[in-house]
Every structure is written in structure tokens, then in C-alpha cells.
Amino acid sequence: MPVFACADCGAVLTAPLARVALPDHARQSYGHGLLPVLMKPGTYAVDPEPYGTPWRRWDELEPGEAEARGVYAPVPVLSCGPPKGVAVAPGDVRGTVLIPGRCEGYCCGLTGWDGPNLACERCGRAVATRVDDCSLWQATWLAPRAVHRLPAAAPEPPIIGWDALPEEEPAPPVGQYGAWSPQWEAAIGKALARLLAASGGAPVTVPDGPVAEVLRPTLDALLPPGPRARSVALAGPGLPASGADIALVPKHPQTGEAWEPPGRAERVPLAFDVWYYLAFQDDLAVPNDRVPVPVTGGAPEGVRRDDPPPLLPWGPFRADRAVFLDALARTPEVRRPWLRRIYDDLRARPYGSPF
Template identity: 60%
Template sequence: MVVFACAGCGAVLTAPVSRIALPVHARQSYGHVLLPALMEPGTYAVDPEPSGPPWRRWSEAGVADEAEARGVFAPVFALSFGAPGAIVVAPGDTRGTVMIPEWCDGGCMGLDGRGGPNLACAQCGQAVGTRIDDCSYWQTVRLVPHAVRRLTTDAPAHRTIGWQELAEERQGTPPVEQSGGWNPRWQAAVGVALAHMLAASGGAPVAVPGGLVADTFSRALDALLPPGPRSKQAALAGPGLPAPDPAADIVLVPRHPQTGEAWQPSGTAETVPLAADVWIHLAFHHEWLPVPATGGMPDGVLRDDPLPPYPLGLFRPDSELFVHTLARLPAVRQPWLRRIYDQVKGHPYARPF
């Protein structure tokens, strides 16, 4: 494990943390509620994208020419020209920092970080990070990469879980919350995967397996891709599952929560990474059967205490993350996919979002 220290005076600024992949919902804004911390305690992630001010609008001279070098292949409202590589930690894992009052901007219930770093090293006063805890945002502290340095500690790092062990644990995230709303983490994960699936489709209609996969993907694919014979087949593939049908053109595979790497199947099918906690639920959690039983209640039978959560409405992928992801895929330069990008970007709440 490591700690992060102030680059100016060497004061330790975090508890010991181990690196994991940046969660796919890191850039999600959701609802009008206070969300929990993005990162699990004792972990950190590195954001590979530039973030924070200065921002430049796409309409400004020269921005479009510089965008591709920053991994953006379609117009966005504004492009960050901040430094890439922000270190993302849970607010509870910070140590020895104080707020910078004049930079504590917020929109409603807390800090949104719009003005840049609002945390300083308590020992020397150097600006070292940005705390974000406003409503609609997953709570984080983003340490400025050039303002901190990483120090190795004696504490053992978290062990990297193997693919097979990940499948055997089967600790997926349920898709529906007790309130009846779809879990925002599912909306984020599917929004990101949907962008990759569209790119893999080549513009052809795509058929997906029935059940929860269809509930979360089919409506969007049918709305965004042209009608006609379903010429491409998608399937789930990954550790713990039988080999996918050789006829599958696209396979939904898990993205490792620690390394960020996508599981690699054999064969030539296009792979679409999906957040592991969502993929595990799709792969291994099946709906209970509403059948009568006598005597004791056997496993797998629908129970009425507590009632299983069912959604109150149709599933809607996160449109902001869909657009964000699609803009960063080189395939968006193809005219058919660029039309979809422009359509969703211009009308982010239209069907199926």
C-alpha cells in the first residue's frame, strides 16, 4: 500500500491505500440527493483524463484541433485543459488537509469543485486537492498529481482477485433499489457499455439475450440502431460461464474492478466491457420462480416477505456517460455513429434515455 504526501513539505495527506480501477460511475451526476463516497475505504484510483480548470469551449479557436490529442473525437461543450492523472480517494481517507474558503464553490448542498483545488496541506498551505460532495455527485477527493507524491508503506497491498475467484464470489450489485428505482450504478455501467456496443455493431441491428440483459440493453439498441433483420448477436461471456455461442458477434465481458482490464475470451467476437458488479448479477443472479410450494420454502421460490424489488419504470441508461464515452471512441468519427452521438447529445432525455 502507499500514502500520498505533500510535494512541498512532505506531510502525509492520506491513509494507506491500494490502487484499483476508476469506477465507471465516477463522472455520473444523479438525482438531487447526497450520494455516498465513490471509492471504497483504503483504495485510490488514477483518472487518466485531464480534469478541472482551465476549461475551453469547443467553439474557441484551436480547441477542436487539440481535442483528438486529448482523446476526444467528437464535439463537447467544453474541454478541460487541466492536468491528467488526478488521484481519487474517499474523503474519509484524507489526512492533514484544510479547506480553502475562497474556493469552496458549490451548487446546492456542498462543494462541486468548479473553481479548482479547495483543499490545502495543513502544514504548508499548498493547494493539494479538490473535495466534491455536493448533491448529485459521488463524494470524492481528487488530489492534484503535481502537488502530491506517492510513498510506499509497510502495509501489505490488497491482493488482486483472480477472474475465477471473482466469479465464484458472485457479489453483484442488485439492479433495483428498495424504492423501486433502477440502481444508478447500473444506469452508469450500461450507459458506458452501450457506447462500446454501438461501436462494435458497425451500425447493424443487435440482438441480446432475454431477461435482464434485454431489459437493460434492448430498448436502447432498438431505438438507436436502424430497424431490420437482427444481423448481429450479442452474448454474455466470462469466467464461470460456458463458452459463448460461436455465432456470437459481440460478447459482454466483465471489467476487473481492481485492474480495469476486460476479460479476454477466445474467438473473434468483439468484446464490450461491463462493470464487474453489474456483469456478475447478469451472469449469475436469476429471477425467482413464482411457483407454489408445500412444507418449507425451498430455495429459488418467489417469497413475499420481504418482497423482491421490482422496477417502477423502464430502464434508462445514463445519457451523460453514454455521450462522454462515445466522444472518446475513435469509431464516433464514422458518419452513422456521429449522427447517433449528435442526436443523443442534443436530446439527452429523449427515448431511450
Template identity: 60%
Template sequence: MVVFACERCGAVLTTQVSRVALPDHADQTYSHELLPAFLEPGTYAVNPEPSGPPWRLWDEVGTEEVEARGIYAPVYSLSYGPAGKIGIAPGDVRGTVLIPERCDGYCYGVDGRDGPNLACAECGRAVATRIDDCSLWQVVWLAPHAVRPVSVDGPADRVIAWEALREQYPDLPPVEQRGWWSPQWEATVAVALAHLLSLSGGMRVVVPDGPVATVFRRALDALLPPGPPERHLTLAGPSLPAVATDIALVPRHPQTGETWPCNAKAVVPLAANAWLHMAFHDDRRLTPATAGMLEEVRRDDPPPLLPAMPFRPDLDVFLATLARLPATREPWLRQIYDHVKAHRYDFPYF
């Protein structure tokens, strides 16, 4: 475990934290409401992408430079700010004070538009940006050039084994109160959908009935031509039977970010908490009992939350992911990217 300290004076700025993989909803904006913390207490994640000013418009940057940055389709602008910002839960921050003149926001809180808004309480150096406005996940982003990690005594970080993932890591229910789909599901499925399209080769992808079909089938059927030829997507991972398939939907480790290894021709990683729910949640509807029930009978009390509308992956997360996949240079996939981007409000599956 580590704490992060001010690079200038050495003052400790966080509690003890352990590194986890960067979640798929790192850059997501959602609805017009206050969202919870982006990360669990006691954890931190690193975003390898540049962030913040200065910005350059797409037309100002040459194709060669853009592709060197890992972007293969047009985006509005590119950040030339520092890479490697460090996200932590707001409650894990210590020894900082707000910079009042940098605390602007849109509605309910601050959104970081003015740059770092937290300073080291000891020396006054700007060290982090707190974000807690509506539509944004609440997080503190430590500036990579202003802090440094310091190892501390304590229990060693223990990586969950793949075989123990089901018992030791919680799954993520797809539906929230009032029948709304989880924004985290909308983001992680959008990322997986972009990777799945890039691996399809432009052929129809057949998905199994159940939760995989619920979140993938409508978009795949609309974006890809009807088969044959076709490819088959199968759920695979620890504690599931080994299968031979064209494309396997597998978990991404929540701590290391590694993809579960398998022998499929191609793999699409999915956030572990969503994958666990797809793989092991029993979503069969139960029939009311008219007599007494044995204790070992599976019960449905309270009843499960059901979605009020069809599932829609997050459009912005989908386009941002697709723009960073080299396969998007292929004409058929670039056509999908351009069409979805140009008609973003015309598609019922987004």
C-alpha cells in the same frame, strides 16, 4: 499499498490505500440528492483525463488538436487542467484543512467550483478538492502535482483471480429502494452501450432475454435499424460456458481494469459488479407456498426490489463515452450522436 504525502513538505495526507480501476460513474451527476462515497474505503483510483480550469470552447480548438486529445465528436468545452487526479474516499483523508474561501457549492455541500479546497495542515499548500454537494458522488480528488505516493510496509496488494471473482467480489443489485434504478448501473450500461454501438457496424444487435435485454434492448432497437443483417450479443466470462458469438459482453476487472479475454469477434467490457449480477443472479419470480417448505428450498424473503420504470442508461455518460470512440467519425455513428444530443429530452429510453 501506499499513502499519499504532500509534495512540498512530505506530510502524510491519507491512510493506506490500494489502487482500483476508475469506476464508470466518475463524472456522473445524478438527481438532486446526497450520494454516497465514490470509492470504497482503503482504495484509490486515477482519472487520466484533464480536469478543471482553464477551459476552452469546442469552437476555439481545431479538429486536429481535438482528435489528438482523443475526442471525435463535438463537446461543449475541453479542460486544459492537469491530468491524473487521484480519487479517494473522504474518510481516508488525513492532515488537511479546509480553505474557507474555496468552499462554494450549489446546495448541500461543496462542489469544487473554486479549485482545490483542502490544504496540507503542515505547510498550507493546496493539495486536494473535496466534493460532497448534491447530485455528486462524494470524493476527495488529490491534485497530481501536489502529492506523491509513498510505499508503506504491509500486506501486498492481492489481485483477485478471474476464477475467484464470483466468490470474492460483490455484485451490484440494479434496483434500489423505492424502485429506482441504481445510478451506477445507469452509468456503466451507458458506457457499454456506446462501445456496443461502435462495434455494431450500424447493424441490428440481437440480445438474449433476461437482464441483458432489460438494460440494452430498448436503446439498441431504437438507435439501430431493424435487421437483417444483424449481430448477436452474448454474455461471456469466467464460470460461464464458452460460446462463439459476434460480440461478447464480458467483465472488466475491478482492480486492474483489464478486460476478460475471450475468442469472440469483438468484446464489450462491463463493470464487474454489474456483470456478476447479470451472469449469476437468479431473478425468477417465486410462487407463494401454501404448506411447509424444506430448508434447502430457495426463499424469497424479503421479496426482491422491482423497478418502478423501464431502465434508462445515463444520457450524459453515454454521449461523453461515444465522443471518445474513434468509430464516431463514421457518418452513421456520428448521426446517432448528433441526433441523440440534439433531442436529448425526446427519447423515452434515456
């Protein structure tokens, strides 16, 4: 597995790492508490989008400059920094020191909003940005122009075949206290942007069940009713062919590549763990392998069960509005008048339906 080193002096800055797909919630801002670490230990991911300083307001951009950076609708600020930042777990970083005067944050830690705040301990070059403030997923982002990848000292892990996934239980959609998972809200928000574009402005029909619970309210609120609806269905390994117009397909957790469905259905990629849960669970709160009573009969009379109740959400599911709008702004179809109207209307109503 490769390591990353300082581009100036060659000092090794990370442990050996295996590449995985960038999580959909990588740039998410959520709540007002401390969030967990973004990347699993021993892994790294590359963000293909530009991010970081310098930041420029939309009205400061030259014509065509935003589209050249993959943004097709107005955003508050646009990063003019380099693309392909590398996200790693903070515990996998070696040989760095904090840069005095670069430790900006809101209240609990570092935001990295003003640029790299970690320097190479050997030569002093700014090489990375540590992010660990409240509302932000904790990560260290290696600056793409300040580091380079050294050849693997150990073989890369093999790419797992679709039929062998998953190797571990997917994350549930509902947390301990009844709140929807922020990872789910980000993943569904990103998929909704692509799904809305794929609809072409026509109504969309969604099958009943968990898929309808997370998608139907938003689609019904944003798309007009009508007889010429396009159908949406889950497609992927282990599922029968659906014949739907739009296929919700999984993204490979290692490569990020979307599964290719048979036929002519338009693909809408979805994070693998979210897709897997939607495909193989009948309910968003209770796993299939749980039973309410012992299989050999009911509990004896007078005996009360002491196992915890199923995790039930305290309210309806709502996709992450900021993730949704960011993904929609980066979708070329947003230049179409009908979709641009939806985008502008949602930006003008920060707390309006359906978010």
C-alpha cells in the same frame, strides 16, 4: 500499501490505500439528493482522463486539440487540466484544510468546479478537491501534480484471480424504493457506447432475459433493423463459450482490465458487479436463491407472509444519457458518419427516446 504525500513538503496526506479500478459512475451527476461516498475506505483509483480547470468551450479549441485529449466529437466544455487525478474516500484524507474562497457549491456542499479546495496543512499548497454537493458522488480528488505516491509501508493486496471473484454479493440493480441503481445506469451507459461502436451500424441481436432488459430498447431505437445482424452475448469466467460476434466481458474490479474471451469476438467491457448480476441472475429484481414458498410445502392456510416483497423497478431501465454521450464522444469510431449522426441527434434531444 502506499500513501500519498504533498509534493512540496512531503507531508503524508492519506491513510495507506490499495488501488482499485475507477468506478464507471465516478464523474456521474445523478438526481438532486446527497449521494454516497464514491470509493470504499482504504482504496484509491486513478482517472486516466483530464479533468478540472481550466475548462474551455468547444468553439475555443484549436484544430486537433480535442482529439489529442481523447475526445472525438463536440462536447459543451473540455477540461484542459491534467489527467490521472486520484480518487479517495474523504475519510482517508489526512492533514488538509479548506481553502477560503474555494468552497463553491450549489446547495448542499462543495462541487470543486473551480479547482482544488483543500490545501496541505503544513505548507499551504493546494493538493486536492473535496466533492460532496448534491447530485455528485462524494470523494476527495488528489491533484496529480501536487501529490506523489510514497512506497508501500505494507504489502499490496494480491490480485484476485477471475475464478475467485466475487468476494461479496454484487450490488442489486433496483433500490429500496423501486428506482434503478445509478451505478447500473452509468455502467450500462458506458458499455452501450462501446457496443454501439462495435455494431458497425448493423442491427444487433441480444439474448432474452436481463441483458435484453437493459440493452435491447436502446439498441433497437438507435440501430436500423435488417437481416445482417451481429449477435451479442455475455462472456467471462464461469460461462460457456457463446460464439457471438460481440462479447460483453467483465472488467476486473482491482485492475480494470477486461477479460479476454476465446475466439474472435469483439470485447465490450462491463463493470464486474453489473456483469456478474446479468450473468448469474435470471431476474433483475429477485435473486436466484429466494423461493416464494417454503421448500417443504406451502404456508399453512390463513397464514400471511410478512417478508418484504421483491424489489421491482417502477419503470423500464434507461441508461445514463450523460455517461453514454461522454463515453461515445471518447470513442474514436464516433468520427464515422453514421455514428456521428446518432451522437448529434441525441445531443439535440436531451429528453428524447431512448433516454
